[in-house]
Amino acid sequence: MATGRTHRPATRSRGIPEATVARLPLYLRALTALSERSVPTVSSEELAAAAGVNSAKLRKDFSYLGSYGTRGVGYDVEYLVYQISRELGLTQDWPVVIVGIGNLGAALAGYGGFASRGFRVAALIDADPAMTGKPVAGIPVQHSDDLEKIIEEDGVSIGVIATPAGVAQQVCDRLVAAGVTSILNFAPTVLSVPDGVDVRKVDLSIELQILAFHEQRKAGEESNAEAAAEAETAAAVAPPAPRGGSTGGSRKGPDGDVPAVMPA
Ligand SMILES: NC(=O)c1ccc[n+]([C@@H]2O[C@H](COP(=O)([O-])OP(=O)(O)OC[C@H]3O[C@@H](n4cnc5c(N)ncnc54)[C@H](O)[C@@H]3O)[C@@H](O)[C@H]2O)c1
Numbered sequence: 001m002a003t004g005r006t007h008r009p010a011t012r013s014r015g016i017p018e019a020t021v022a023r024l025p026l027y028l029r030a031l032t033a034l035s036e037r038s039v040p041t042v043s044s045e046e047l048a049a050a051a052g053v054n055s056a057k058l059r060k061d062f063s064y065l066g067s068y069g070t071r072g073v074g075y076d077v078e079y080l081v082y083q084i085s086r087e088l089g090l091t092q093d094w095p096v097v098i099v100g101i102g103n104l105g106a107a108l109a110g111y112g113g114f115a116s117r118g119f120r121v122a123a124l125i126d127a128d129p130a131m132t133g134k135p136v137a138g139i140p141v142q143h144s145d146d147l148e149k150i151i152e153e154d155g156v157s158i159g160v161i162a163t164p165a166g167v168a169q170q171v172c173d174r175l176v177a178a179g180v181t182s183i184l185n186f187a188p189t190v191l192s193v194p195d196g197v198d199v200r201k202v203d204l205s206i207e208l209q210i211l212a213f214h215e216q217r218k219a220g221e222e223s224n225a226e227a228a229a230e231a232e233t234a235a236a237v238a239p240p241a242p243r244g245g246s247t248g249g250s251r252k253g254p255d256g257d258v259p260a261v262m263p264a
Pocket residue numbers: 099100101102103104105125126127128144162163164165167171185186187188202203204205
């Protein structure tokens with residue numbers, strides 16, 4: 001879902017390409033589902049289908065992890081979960097702050113999927129004094145005046161921005177100055193950050209626009225297919241060729257050479 005932009009080279013220092021890194025969470029999600037069903041091993045084809053990835057690409061991706069599976073047996077599910085989690089840095093706890101606790105920020109704060117994937121919501125921050133101290137998803141909201149102190153005390157390196165777009169850059173600058181090095185930005189604006197800071201941008205409206213493009217294309221294909229079918233029907237019911245013609249006056253059916261009307 002994320003449309004991302006990072007400020008790292010296309011290949012990370014350990015030699016794993018960014019495109020592979022981007023697919024690791026997909027494998028992990030599929031593997032976690034298998035692990036929850038106590039499935040011990042999985043073939044590259046099965047896992048590729050579950051992750052929505054081509055199996056040759058999956059094997060190439062896993063070769064970067066040094067994981068080649070066992071011929072005829074496949075990959076060990078638990079070991080791959082561990083390997084990918086370690087590669088993604090998920091074997092440690094990541095405290096995250098969410099800035100902007102409006103509709104979106106509150107929904108994110110209550111999202112259980114963060115904690116289950118190793119991301120602990122360490123603090124909720126908002127500029128509205130009326131919200132200070134109010135619990136959202138069981139966590140009291142803190143005022144943005146204390147942003148720097150909160151980040152330092154909790155050792156936060158990941159910040160989520162869910163403020164209005166107009167203040168997002170300013171919030172981003174404060175997060176970065178306070179030591180945050182990874183930002184997940186939901187505000188519809190492009191953030192500038194110094195080298196060494198990663199920004200991922202999530203924009204559901206962009207995803208919807210991409211779906212709209214595909215819908216439009218599918219509709220175009222359907223209307224082309226309908227037009228072709230109509231042309232074929234029109235040809236099938238056209239008046240027979242004059243006697244003496246090569247077809248002897250028979251008309252072609254939908255299957256081409258089967259006469260639609262059998263001669264008496
Ligand atoms: N990426 C997406 O798919 C997506 C989806 C929905 C909303 N959004 C965006 O997310 C943002 C939040 O949307 P919302 O519906 O929750 O808005 P909202 O108005 O409900 O909430 C915004 C919150 O930010 C707080 N805020 C304002 N300035 C701040 C600052 N300087 N520091 C800290 N907090 C501050 C406000 O007090 C408010 O509580 C908007 O930019 C919106 O466009 C993105």
